[in-house]
Amino acid sequence: MAVDAGTPVGALLVLEGLEEPLRPLGEDVEPMDFNGAQAQLVENGGELGLLVVTFTGYFLQVPASACRWLPSDALEGYDLVLGPSSDPEGLAEQMPSLLLERGFVTTHVILPARGRAGILSAVKQLEDCFYRLPIEFELGYLGRGPARSDKVAMLEGLEAGSLAESSGLLAQERSVSEHLRLLKHRLQEPLGIQLSSRTNLLLRLSGAAPAAEAPRAPAPREAEAFLALMGRRRLCLLRFLGPSTGKIRLIPREADYPEVSMVACLDLQVLFLTQLYDFQFEPDGECLVLQSFLLEEPLQMVFQKAEMQPARRAARRSRRASQSQVLVKGMSSRDPCEADLHEKLWTALRHGGCDGFLEIPKTRFDVDQYIDYEDQQRAMASFKSYCRHQGHIEGIEIFDAAFFNIPDQEVRGMDPEQRIFMETGWLAMSDAGYEREKVRIESAHIGVFVGISGSDWRDVCKAPSANGVPETFIANRFSYAINLKGPSFIVNTACSASLVALHSAKTHLLMPQDPLDACLIAGISLNVSPGTWAGNCAGAMLSFRGRCFSFNNTADGYGRGEGCAAAVLGRGEYDQDDDTTCGTLAASHSNSDGRSASLTAPNGPAQQRLLRAALSEARLQPTDLDIYEAHGTGTSLGDPIEVSAVRKVLTQRETPVMISCSKTNLGHLEGGAGMSAFCKCVLACMHAEVAPNQHLRVQNPNMDTEGWPALLLQEGQALKGEASYVGVSGFGYGGTNSHAMAFGKNVVTSRGGRAKNSAGHPDCFPPASAGFQYNDSCTSAVAYKDIPECYMSCRVHGIDDIKFFNQHGQFSRACSEGDLQRLLFLASTVETGKVQGFDDTKTPSHPQADALIRQVRSAPPEIAMVGDNFEDWQSNGVPHLSMKPGQSFQVDVMEGGRTFWSAVPSSKPRSVKGLSIQGSFNGWTAESLVARETRVGLYEFELSLGASGSESFQVLVDGLTSQVLHPAEPHCTSRVAPVRGPRHDAGRELAWVIQGAQRDRFLIEVFLPPGEVQSMSVTWFKLRDIAPLPSLQTPPAPAPQPMVLDELGIEE
Incomplete structure (x- = not known):
């Protein structure tokens, strides 16, 4: 058939009669002979010639006399052709029929030769970013067969930037998204598939050098997400870009479909139903394959009913015989990982896997002048810091002075450590139930004990004041502002300071003389001056990598952190049902190394004595300690000494002791480290869970744990018992050691005996009783939206406290979890x-x-x-x-x-003798459906549409109006709608509706598989439409509606 001026754009042509080789437009290649080449018409210039693009991606200007229509049998191996002038809507209309007929569609995607070369070049540059999938996932993603050397990368995960855009990779991503858009609403009627989304574009590099690293085993969460994805996939799209070809096999899952083999030539696209076929790709050489799954909407679950069986648990009791226990009445924290409340601290440590280290901001000091990160030895020699990261907290310059009645002129010279402690300390008191105005008027006999290892503020303060700079005032200022009249002092024993302060507070609280009402204990540390950084680096104390690699073989020093944590202690009897109690301080102790290897060297025997003394005070056996929160600064010798000491005390065990360390998340808070770790211990008791260690890959070879039942955790874990003991140690580099032990029962999770009713406690914002203008904004919903216990819901409320956003802007969610x-x-x-x-x-x-x-x-x-x-x-x-x-x-x-x-098991209807139909066409009287003898469970009925061109109907079981089968939605015109029933009260609006022209005849089919009610289906066909599907090997000439060129990466 001749080509002329009337030939539509998008027509498929074959080039014949070219007198000489042609040079492709825009290509720096030698002229080539294109006789016999297949092409698509891009622009019809009539007598001026035709602009065509060959199937191999070359643009040519050719005379009309050298072109003729492509014969219908010339598209070998392809059903459709998708080029720059194709009508995407027209092609998409043909795909459902092909999928219904045989389960797959093959398409030749015309890509510019230059564009394909750019993609392959970009992938070569990014090859180091490719990795091997976990072996367990390879079958689902890569299909059957030996794919052990194949590497993959997600386009979204590549740090490609402009390279991905300029190479055409992003255009391929958009092209796949266009397929989803075109098919999204076209597959529901013929195939019952409602597409909703797709997976990110997967780049598969076959036949290349294998990945450098072996794949890791997937975690349970990853395995479940993988299974969920496999359950939702409905179509798989494969696009082969070369440079080599290969063989693609579609392997049927059912015997009704034959196996299909084809050559995976350049620019072939295969789209197939994953419910019908699996696939296998065998490359002949190195080949890039683009892949994406088209996904169906996930199924929802509807809660129906519950049956509860109460448990009889052997409640673990504290062996502490004292009639006056030390209770933890309230807590608060201001730590890295945005953990500005203790509930957030637990979520960050247990579920978030948070690393709170950030680069030191220039708002602290001129990092370029005081840090030399490139050369550790040069930095030490020039008295600079070689470390530029710290466990960082924000907003230390913001403070609500009016709440504490501090004049503005005094605030200017006030140490930020005082500011942070005053806010955190009051939040802990508020959590314990204290009200500011009541305490200010009546005063309270409460002691204030603060652990601190010094302050940098005097080095940088530009407006010093007599009571704003010295750290000695930090506890006194709080007592003055809140009107507390108990003992008030700081403790400075370096890294053990806040645990020693905790031990001192307990001692004062239990003294019979002048008994205290409560004690407020806190630990605080901020890093505001470069001098301390330089001094620590001069002694090679800090990690060059800027982290605490506790227990890891890369441990080379500690990473500095900053933060504050506080707790309120009181006396009384621990009661699990007491909503005002978080847990207990079961024991605490402090000692000194005495003479050892050196003044600053850790002393193993002293650490053993410390732990034994705490166990003795709590009247526990070594086997009773469930979790050990290590000091674990991340030094190559300090960690082994500590682990060795703990092993010698806790060695006789049947169940393993869990070893955790918060410094891997927060950094070493120095004087404040102990209290943050103690709050973590109390939270571990409240949840009966242990948080994992970060940055733990290969165990420090100097640590001897062989044969000792201890777990250095890399993943969080739930404890078996309802109650638990958790101990934490702190060792000052001057030789002062301290240990504290928390006890409590699970009052938060559903495994516990009671969900903690914390009405009035904060979930996301401080409580209204806090009063001051707190400087934090709630970012938890964004940062932690996918964590099971996100910041918003880690405080579990009682069932009587059902509310969402209350008048104070606090987010609450009602959950009651019984024993x-x-x-x-x-x-x-x-x-x-x-x-x-x-x-x-x-x-x-x-x-x-x-x-x-x-x-x-x-x-x-x-x-x-x-x-x-x-x-x-x-x-x-x-x-x-x-x-x-x-x-x-x-x-x-x-x-x-x-x-x-x-x-x-499905609730099957009683033995079905037959099905009937009623509707608008027969006055809603029952007529029997005809059972097809050739297929069990299939019933048929013929009807003609009346004058209105619309008829409604329902299906009856055994002709009974009390057994009505109906669609899930009223006035349903969909042939794939789920079937509901049988029920007796289905109104006539719950009916299927057939629409057409008057006297159109339809065949209704009802399929009821024996014993599979959930698989019932109702559909209908216009009788004249029941005929064999026409051959669609050659698509009809598309309408002249050019596709957006950018979708295929083609430049106009």
Whole structure:
């Protein structure tokens, strides 16, 4: 067929009769012979010639006489052609029919030769960013076959910047997104697939050099996310960019479909249904493959009912016989990781995996002048710091002086350590239930004990004052401002200062003479002067990498941190049901090294005596200590000495002791380190959990732990018992050691005996009773939105305190978690929704519902990843791969937080003798459906549309109006809507609606598989449409609506 001026743009052509080789437009290559080349018409200039693009991506200006239409049988191996002048809407209209007919579509994507070369060049430059997937995930992502040398990278994760844009990689990303947009609403009717999203573009490099590092084993959370993704994928898109070719096999999952093999030539795109096919790619050489999964909307869960079985637990009691225990009545913190309340501290340490180290900002001092990060020896010789990171807290310059009645002229010269302590100290008192005005008027016999290792403020203060600079005033100023009349002093024993202050406070609190009402203890440390940095570096005390690599083989010194933590101690009997108590100080002790290797050298025997004395005071055996919070500064010799001392005391154990260290998250807070660690210990008791260590990869070879049941944790872990003892040590470099031991019961998580009712306590903002203009803004919803216990909900409220944002702007969420060993409830999947997991808006009111759903949503499953095929894995979690709409599951929530999901057998209707139909076409009287003999469970009915061109109908079981099957939505025109029923009260609005022209004849099919109610389906076809699908090997000539060139990375 001849090509002329009327040939539409987008037509597929073949070039013949070219008299001489042509040089492609815009290409620096030699002229080539294009006779026989297939091409697409880009611009029809009539007598002036045609602008075409060949299938290999070269643009040419050719005469019309050298072109003819491409024959219908010439597209070998392709169903469709997608080029710069293709009509994307027209191509998308053909894809559903092809997918329905055979389950896959092949498309030749015309890419400019220069664009393809740019992509391959960019990938070569970025090859070091490619990695190998975990072996367990390779089958799901890379298909079957030997793919052990294949490397992958997510385009979103590459630090490509302008390189990705200029090379055309981002244009490929947009092209895949365009496929999702075009298919999103076209597959629901023919295939019952409602696409919602897709995975990020995966770059797969096959046949290249293997990755430098072996893949790590996936964590349970990652494995569950992988299974959820595999359960949601519906189509897989593969695009082959070369430079080598290969062989692609589509392997059917069902016997009804044949295996398909094809050559993966350049620019081939294969789109196939993952429910019908798996795939295998065998490259002939190095080949880049772009891949993305098109995903269906995640299924929602609807909470149905719950059955509670109370547990009989052997409650662990404190062996402490004293009639007057030391209670922790309130806490607060201002630590790195944005942990400006102690609830945030726990979330950051336990769930966030936070590293609070930042580069020292220039607002502290001129880092360029005082830090030489490039050369450690040169920095030491020139009295500069070689470390530029610290565990950092923000806003130390902001202070609400009016709340504490401090005049402005005095504030200007006031040490920031005083400011931070005053705010944090008052938050701890407010958490303990004290009210400012009442204390100011009546005063209180409360002692103030502050651990501090010095202050840099005198070196940088430009407006010094007599009572603003000396650190000796830090405790006295608080007592003065709040009107507290107990003892008030600081303790400076360097790194053990705040734990020694805690021990001193306990001693004063238990003294019978002049008994105190309570004690406020705090530890504080800020870094505001370069002098201290330079001095520490001169002694090679700091880590060159700027972190505390506690217990790791890279430990080379400590990383400095700053922060403040405070707690209020009182006397009384510990009661788990007392909402005003967080836990107890079970024991504390302090001693000195005496003569040892040197004044500053750690002393193992002294540390052993310290721990034994604390155990003796608490009347505990070494086996009773559950968690040891280590001093663990991250020095190559200090950590082994401490671990060796602890081992000699706690060696006789049947269960392992958990060893944790907050310095890996916060840095070494020096004088304030002990109190931040003690608050962490109390929070560990309240949750019956232990937080992991950061930066722990390879154990320090100097540490001898072989044969000793101890766990240096890399992941958080729940404790088996309800009550726990947690000890923390602090060692001053001058030889003063201190140890404190916390005891408490699980009052927060559902494994505990009671959800802590902390009405009035803060979740995200300080309580209204705090009064002052707190300088923090709530960023937790953004920074920690995906953590199971985010900042907003780590305080668990009682069921009687149901509220969301109260009048003070505090966010509260009602959760009541009882002492339950086994919680049974039913959850049903419904149609696709907006949020994966549980739809709280559809959850009935139930005392345990909120806590139960929150736990099931966040509980990590136990997955046995046996073998390479993820479909064979055993999991006690959500059955992502087998879930169907309408299916019900029983979820057992066991002691310890584990969940077990099992499918509930479908409630089948009574023995069905037959199905009937009623509707507007027969006056809503029952007529029998005809059962098709060739297929069990399939029923049919023919009808003609009336004058209105619309008819409604319902299906009846055995012709009974009390057994109505109906669609999930009223006046339903969709043939893939879920079927509901049978029920007796379904109104006529709950009916399917067929629309068309008068006298159009339709065939209604109702399919009811035996014993599978959730798989019932109702559909209909216009009788004239029932015919074999036409051959779509050659697409019809597209309309002249050019595709946006940028989508394929083609420049106009």
